[in-house]
Amino acid sequence: MVAATFDSLSSFFDSTTWLVARNLGIFFLALFWLSIAWWVVRDARRRIEDPLLVAVAGLLGLVLPYVGVLVYLLFRPAELIDDVRERELEIRSMEERLGGRLLHCLKCRAKVDSSFLVCPVCTTRLKRGCRGCNAPLEPLWQVCPFCETPVDATVAPLRQRRGANE
Numbered sequence: 001m002v003a004a005t006f007d008s009l010s011s012f013f014d015s016t017t018w019l020v021a022r023n024l025g026i027f028f029l030a031l032f033w034l035s036i037a038w039w040v041v042r043d044a045r046r047r048i049e050d051p052l053l054v055a056v057a058g059l060l061g062l063v064l065p066y067v068g069v070l071v072y073l074l075f076r077p078a079e080l081i082d083d084v085r086e087r088e089l090e091i092r093s094m095e096e097r098l099g100g101r102l103l104h105c106l107k108c109r110a111k112v113d114s115s116f117l118v119c120p121v122c123t124t125r126l127k128r129g130c131r132g133c134n135a136p137l138e139p140l141w142q143v144c145p146f147c148e149t150p151v152d153a154t155v156a157p158l159r160q161r162r163g164a165n166e
């Protein structure tokens with residue numbers, strides 16, 4: 001009885017059915033292995049900026065089948081690069097709002113940068129430019145901090161007079 005079972009087993013393993021099944025199994029294991037390595041590379045590219053480290057992660061998935069991906073999962077950065085960038089942008093815009101650097105044009109309320117000389121939307125003059133280097137000057141400044149040209153005191157009244165005539 002045992003011998004008969006063994007005989008049928010060995011004849012099964014000799015059969016072409018077994019060969020085909022084994023080859024298919026190996027094929028799918030290899031396919032799965034390569035898919036994992038490919039997935040590691042794709043995932044690493046979304047989390048790691050250094051291309052060398054991405055290559056190392058890909059090699060890890062390729063050289064150590066099925067184990068490399070577990071090692072990668074243990075050490076991969078928790079955050080996606082896009083999420084990190086988005087958060088940095090959010091923090092920066094919050095800082096700008098808190099620091100009052102996010103300004104609005106007094107006339108049309110368009111968002112303007114603190115370095116703008118005129119509002120790009122309604123062409124209202126926002127700041128004086130330095131006579132020497134044309135850098136935007138704050139109203140209280142007596143001298144240009146960029147090129148040391150003294151701020152011409154006659155410019156401001158002139159501008160006010162012109163504004164009054166309009």
Ligand SMILES: [Zn+2]
Pocket residue numbers: 105106107108109110119120121122123124
């Ligand atoms: Zn404006």
Ligand SMILES: [Zn+2]
Pocket residue numbers: 130131132133134135144145146147148149
């Ligand atoms: Zn200047």
